[in-house]
Amino acid sequence: MAVTSDYVLPCGRDVEEVWEAIDLSDEHTRSCPHCGAVRESLLVLREATAEMVREEVEPPFDLVSRVMSAVRADVRRSDVVPLPGDGLARISTRAVAAVLRYAADGVDGVRARGCRVVEAPESTGMDPVIEVELSIAITAGQVTHQAYDEVRRRVLAAASARIGVRLARLDLVVSDVLEG
């Protein structure tokens, strides 16, 4: 406790001496008002420290999920497309992909897989335009070419109704066929 060694009390002792002799109060400490006052405050400090040591700190039950969503948020914030308006609203491409995948999943026999979203070159702040590559898995025997049109229709509708951006290009990639 070198920090207190310079702190000499008016009676000649310093705070460190009082601290060392805190449990064996001698004649001087009992009678000296300075040492008494210092001893009082040191006892309060010791009590408070002991209380904090005893206290069991439980991490909040949802800590892991909170940390994970924080990490995801940081990743997603760096990859965004603009939303229509004053140019001060944006949405992460992952969020767009989630909405479009969900829309495609609604078609019978179609399972959305990957979805890549990029901002189109002609996109402006007032009228944002995106290009999407959606890979899907289809169930054999259940899906006809009409299903692709249905996927296209739903994804286009979701882009404007659920997000608010125009979809200039949608590439559908059938990446897998599932057993019916």
Added chain:
Amino acid sequence: MIETVVSAPAVAAVAVHAAEQVAGVRVQPGVAGLVGSVVRAARQQIKGLQPAPVEGVRVRWSGTAAVLEVDVVISGQDQAAAVARAVQRSVRALVPELTGVAVESVLVTIVDVAW
């Protein structure tokens, strides 16, 4: 002359509150915000206080006006563009009303859509 100084965390706390007034909106802190919140909560807990959340909103100053950035997660119910505009409107209206701080701009980033 009386000068009023409003700290950045106070502005951020009001902005979080304003953003979450919009239906289906949750403000989403990043890692830095989360760490900051743990430190701040621990410090306030010693004093027996429950701090209002400020994470997920970053405050910068342009003169005396606040430049705000808000990260949110929205529910898939409403159009993302409309929700983002509603968040901007709510923050623009409530921050000056509750803190007296002028708002220069509100940048809203939708980081996720959760059903």
